Amino acid sequence: MSLADAAVPTAAMPSGSATHAAAPTRVRGAWGRLLRSELRLVFGRRRNIALLVGLACVPLLLGTVLFVTRDSALGGQGPGFISRVTENGLFLVVAALFMCLPFLLPLTTGIASGDAIAGEAQAGTLRYLLAVPVSRARLLGIKALATLAYVACAVLAIAVVAFVVGAVMFGVGDVTLLSGTTVPVADGVLRIAGVAAYVALSLTGLVAVGLFLSTLTEVPVGAMAGTVVVAIVSAVLDTLPQLAVIHPGLLTHHWLDFAEFLRLEVGWGVLGQGLAVQAAWVAVFGALAWSRFTTADVTS
Amino acid sequence: MDEQTDPTTSATAGPTTDATGAPDAGARRRARRRWAVPVAVGAAVAAAFAGPTLVASAGGEGLPDRTAEELLAAVAQAEPQALSGTVVYTARLGLPEIPFVEAGGADPIALLGGSSTLRVWSDGEDRSRVALLGATSEYSVVRDGAEAWTYSSADDEVVHYLLSDADAARYAELESQLEQGPPPEVAGDLPTPEEAAAQVLAAAEETSTVSVDGQTTVAGRDAYQLVVTPRSTGTLVARVVVAVDAETSAPLRVQVWSTQDDGAPALEVGFTDVEFTVPDAAVLEFSAPAGADQRDVVVPLPEAPEADAARAQLGTDAHGLPTHPDVTVTGEGWDRVVELAGVDVASLVAGDPEGVETLPGGELTIGSPEAQELLREFKPTDGEGGMELDTSALYEQLTTEVPEGRLLSSTLLSVLVTHDGRVLVGAVPAETLRDLA
Amino acid sequence: MATTLPARQTPHATGRAGSAEPVHRADVAVDAASGMLTGVDLAVRTAGLTKRFRSGQVAVDGIDLEVPRGSVYGFLGPNGSGKTTTIRMLLGLVGPTDGRAWLLGEPMPDAAARVLPRVGVLVEGPAFQPYLSGAANLARLDAADATADPRTSRRRTGDALERVGLAAAARKPYRQYSLGMKQRLGLAAALLRPRDLLVLDEPTNGLDPQGTREVRHLVRELADAGTTVLVSSHLLTEIEQVCSHIGIMSRGRLLAQGERSVLTDARPARVVVTTTVADADRAAAVLGSLGLVDVVRDGAVLEAALGTPPETVSAALVGAGVPLLGLEVRRPSLEQLFVTLTGEGFDVAR
DSSP states (O other), X not given: OOTTTSOOOGGGSOOTGGGGOOOOOOOTTHHHHHHHHHHHHHHHOHHHHHHHXXXXXXXXXXXXXXXXXXXXXXXXXXXTTHHHHTTOTTHHHHHHHHHHXXXXXXXXXXXXXXXXXXXXXXXXXXXXXXXXXXXXXXXXXXXXXXXXXXXXXXXXXXXXXXXXXXXXXXXXXXXXXXXXXXXXXXXXXXXXXXXXXXXXXHTHHHHHHHHHHHHHOSOHHHHHHHHHHXXXXXHHHTTOXXXXXXXXXXXXXXXXXXXXXXXXXXXXXXXXXXXXXXXXXXXXHHHHHHHHHHHSOOOO | OOTTOOTTOOTTHXXXXXXXXXXXXXXXXXXXXXXXXXXXXXXXXXXXXXXXXXXXHSOOOOOOOOOHHHHHHHHHHSOOOOEEEEEEEEEOOOOOOOOTGGGOSOOGGGGGSEEEEEEEEEOXXXXXXXXXXXXSOEEEEEEETTEEEEEETTTTXXXXXXXXXXXXXXXXXXXXHHXXXXXXXXXTOOOOXXXXXXXXXXXXXXXXXXXXXXXXXXXXXXXXXXXXXXXXXXXXXXXXXXXXXXXXXXXXXXXXXXXXXXXXXXXXXXXXXXXXXXXXXXXXXXXXXXXXXXXXXXXXXXXXXXXXXXXHHHTBOTTXXXXXTTEEEESXXXXXXXXXXXXXXXXXXXXXXXXXXXXXXXXXXXXXXXHHHHHHHHSOSSTTTTSOSOHHHHHHHHOEEETTEEEEXXXXXXXXXXXXXXXXXXXXXXXXXXXXX | OOOOOOTTOGGGTTTSSSOOOOOOOTTOEEOTTTOOEESSOEEEEEEEEEEEOTTSOEEEEEEOXXXXXXXXXXXXXXXXXXXXXXXXXXXXXXXXXXXXXXXXXXXXTTTHHHHGGGEEEEOSSOOOOTTSBHHHHHHHHHHXXXXXXXXXXXXXXXXXXXHTTOGGGTTSBGGGSOHHHXXXXXXXXXXXXXXXXXXXXXXXXXXXXXXXXXXXXXXXXXXXXXXXXXXXXXXXXXXXXXXXXXXXXXXXXXXXXXXXXXXHHHSOOEEEEEOOTTTHHHHHHHHHHTTOOSOEEETTEEEEEOOSOHHHHHHHHHHTTXXXXXXXXXXXXXXXXXXXXXXXXXXXXO
16 A cells, blocks of 8 residues: 555645644643553553562562571571561561662662653654643653652552462461551551552652653663662662761651551651652752753754 | 845845844743752752751740759659650760661660660650660660560560569559659660759769750750769760750750760760650550560669668669679769779670679669760670670770770770770770779 | 856855855745735744754754745755754754744744644654554554544544555554654654644655655645645655755755745756857857856867857857757756755765
8 A cells, every 4th residue: 555545534634724723722631641641651561561570579589488488497587577577478568668679669760760751762752742742841740650650550569469478478467566566457457558658659759860860861771770879879878977967868768767657656757757858859850850851952 | 145146035035034033042041940940949948958957956045044953953853754755866985887777676786876766655654665766676665663674676575574573562562652663674775865864963963063054945845954064074074964844844855075075965865856745555555476585584673762872872782782892993973983803704795694694783883874874785785685796796896905905985985894804994084994904 | 136157166155154045035025014924924934043052063053944835845955954953943842042933823832832733743754662553652642632632533543544554554563664664654643633734854764766756645645735844855856846845954054945946947057059060169159259158068069057048049159150950958957956055965876
């Protein structure tokens, strides 16, 4: 079939006089439509799904290892919450999140956010989206929402798989808190849901950083690596006592505060402070990303 | 336009460019304005985070003046308050850096350096809970009358302190008389501003001058500041500053300043937030979680404070035992140096319970309350050490080799372990200890 | 106004600063009061549009583009002459360093949200998500269009694919497309909706001769339906035939623009005189006496720039008794015009 042979719906073409037609009007729900399309793109991509599956394997692996070794001398040992998993499968959720938090989750966040703009730029699709037209601020907002949704799914994947694996392998019972107090299962599940939610929200600052880096380059791998490096550098700085002054403002400083959910009295103030720091990073780097993206030349 | 110009050229070239095509400086101005947004956001964020701190450090003015004597009396008379709050404990002892954080769990050893956060709940009577918060762990000390528990989440271990039957009976009797008996001693106790202040102010007037400094704000509350300055110049302690809540006369913060460091207090323990309300009953209860290791430790009932003080004068130790023959006390007040002989240092640092046995009366009053506190921290909490740290490596790291033995010197406390098994401890410069040895 | 142009005067345009004789349409008048162009409605217009990159390189140097509505405007120039940067500025992808641009009478990039839904674009080759099918890629662009009715999305993408002959490959992942299919999908994206203006940057790239013919056909068809088409190419011959207007870019400058016929007619033709070898010298002298320059002699064939009407030449030759075996007037082609203007050759070969 050739271009010429194709049936041309002549009626659809603007006539000479139609060239002066008024601008097309916006359709309601355009935001939602683009967001759905973006989510389909993100979650339809094989790489992203593979990443989610990989993350979901962490609790499976961890649970299996703990299950196999639980009667050996090594059983019940390990940092953080790992030693508690064999007593109560619910702790597998916390242990798995705890294990993924230093590197795997930042890596996932970096891949998702670093790819957001730079990936489109590299593929060249950015220029076509902008020429549709999509306003740059809207595109950035959509990209941010889709990335956040993906990161939330990553945390959720870990938590849900860990919950199931933990329940199957070790059973679920009343939860012994860090304070030594034991709370009923329902309360424990709520608290652990809180842990997962806090972990997911803790990654929002990093998403903003990744988005900003993503607007700086046409090489998505660069933005991804940069984002992971930011998280790691922040964690390293957090261990230097000489920098104690800036510690409370560091991106990763409050990440482990999810432990508040496992204390006798949940320190809402502590959690609030952690989220406030994330909000600050989101505000600053969101604004930077907006400034950069709405003024940059798209030459890709 | 030259001669060879195309005939299609009209005379309109100039005007079309100029009339409507004004140079687009607006876009660049707009771009610059865009970049002002993150700058403004950054400033707003900085203000939001720095603002409360600035406001908090101001204030504290406008309280009626009170003399040192009035304040001391007020503190002494104040009923213990029911409260719940957060305490930050900061030690700048000038010790070598120890990777406490990496040691993992919340452990009292972390109090040796850096900053620790504790949560404190008290009903103002004989029930309380103090929790040392680790990043993902917690070490709790719960007192309920004659009983006490410590719980370490890292080890999932409960230590239950209780009295012997005889002591329990005596405790009940005391309680009926005084309404409150002295709480049992707990190894690995955690500091609170209240306790620290009580220790400092108890005998303050005998060996120190007490004055009132400017007013301040602690945990958002107006407070007076009592300054306790040792009269002696032979001690490492320059002064102790106690912030006293203007309303309740409860101590809110204690700072111990060293003569070695004028920039920041060597020890600081103070509330960052506090509420004087009775905490939830559930907080003050403790029952060992299922599956946790539990040990019972029977402790002797401490004497009433009055008797305690009297006995100290007479040369008995806090446990009511006669003074250990191997303990020698030199100097008095802030300058006091305690010498312990016959300590099996090697097994002590190896965490061997036998070594602990050789340590006579670790709870003895040594120099200052802080010194005593510190020594207690160094003493392994129990036979198993209660910590994952390699204590002998820690010992090597903390101490330095001197001709007399090994010396630990910090901004507030010096400890000398001699080759012949004597341990000298005091809130005095290291030279003093070496001279004594 | 003299009409002679020394044919070998090479960098005559590029060497000068400012607008090197932008060729303005004679029928465009300027309203003295508003400065707005009247007479002809322009679909694309720029005024002093300039882009200087941060590296200091001036990609586009003060061009005044005028694309009348309903025209097919051939935007010609070799690779790297600034065509694509100009198009990016028109679409608001790149911010101009100086100057302004209007699309369909509205200022860009301010009116992008109003104007761009009426503009179909193909910029610097097609670009789509490689792991999505052709149809899914179009659906994505359609979803991005805030003015598109979601209910008719499927029909739009189907029609567009049908139109470029990709209906059969609609479900295939884009990365499996051949170069030509990719190009067609790019055209389909530009044709997702009825457009008032099409901006096609190198639409024939990667297409075989058949595909190129199809694109030409499509452009003509769209133009017949009233759509203005701005089509850029570095391959002059491929689009020359469909263009009603021509703009020639070289090294960031717009050297000439206007109606194609006017542009080419305006250039000096060459006269080719065939006589006998014996009379060639005499003929050359006659041509010289007429003031014709650049006389080239090749045996019995003489060639010169035509500075006077051809009938004058023939009359003079006959009058001088030169046996006139043949006289031919050669009008310059667009390519010759280009070489004349820039001193550069077009990439004739692929």
